[in-house]
Amino acid sequence: MKRSALYLALLMSCFHATAFAADVTHADNHVQSQQNYTEVQKVDSTLTIENATAKATIPGASVSAGYMKIINNGDTAITLVSASTAIAKHTEFHRMFMRDNTMAMRKVDKLEIPANGNLILASKGYHLMFMGVKQDLKPNQVITVTMKQDNGKQFDVQLLVMPIKKY
Numbered sequence: 001m002k003r004s005a006l007y008l009a010l011l012m013s014c015f016h017a018t019a020f021a022a023d024v025t026h027a028d029n030h031v032q033s034q035q036n037y038t039e040v041q042k043v044d045s046t047l048t049i050e051n052a053t054a055k056a057t058i059p060g061a062s063v064s065a066g067y068m069k070i071i072n073n074g075d076t077a078i079t080l081v082s083a084s085t086a087i088a089k090h091t092e093f094h095r096m097f098m099r100d101n102t103m104a105m106r107k108v109d110k111l112e113i114p115a116n117g118n119l120i121l122a123s124k125g126y127h128l129m130f131m132g133v134k135q136d137l138k139p140n141q142v143i144t145v146t147m148k149q150d151n152g153k154q155f156d157v158q159l160l161v162m163p164i165k166k167y
Contacts, residue, residue, distance in 0.1 A: 037142045043155045046074030047113075052145075054130070054159040057137045064088070064137050066128030066145060066159050067121045072113040079150040080111040087143050089132025096124050105129075110150070139163040 041049040052068035072078050083091040093108045103124075111126060113119045121127045128145065137143070141161040148154045 037158045037160050041157060043157075047072060047078065047155070049157050052157050052159045053162045054128075054137060054143055056139050056141075056161050056164050057133055058164065059136055061136075062131065062133050064130040064133055065094075065123070066130065067123065068157065068159070069118055069120050070111075070113050071118045072115060075115050077115050078113045080113070080147050081109070081150050082148045083128055083145050084148075085130065085143055085145045087134055087137065088130035089134070090130075091145065092129045092131065093126065094129040095126050137161045 039051050041052065043049060048071040050069040050071065052066070054066045055064045057064050070078075070080075080093070083093065085091050093111050094105050095108050096103055096105050098104070107129075108126070111119060111121075119126065139161055143159050143161060145157050145159060146154055147157060
């Protein structure tokens with residue numbers, strides 16, 4: 001069973017997401033207007049989030065992934081140490097990489113956004129992994145993820161759930 005879940009997580013992290021706008025149903029079953037989601041989310045004077053998206057789940061799936069670009073316009077690096085969301089039991093930072101000609105995935109303890117730089121969370125690199133998803137994630141839904149920095153500061157990011165890309 002664990003092997004099947006790992007294969008499903010690996011497969012799902014390979015789908016690519018793009019952003020679009022619509023009215024959405026929030027994870028706690030109330031309608032959340034697209035006005036609450038923007039492609040550019042200014043956290044504070046130094047931190048900006050762009051194109052934050054999550055993948056829709058297939059019925060019965062218990063994992064999904066989240067992607068975004070995190071921009072640090074400050075003079076010091078920002079270190080993210082955790083992420084959480086009400087839609088999943090656990091949220092972790094993960095990284096995809098090649099090992100023996102096979103794509104592999106591993107949990108990472110923290111993510112660093114360099115001073116005056118950025119970090120891209122994408123399907124074939126670093127990303128958020130939502131494990132133990134509590135209900136199906138449907139396209140156009142907006143979910144909230146809380147990110148925690150190593151200095152204790154927290155901020156919320158809105159992710160737009162994207163449909164599963166058909167090949």
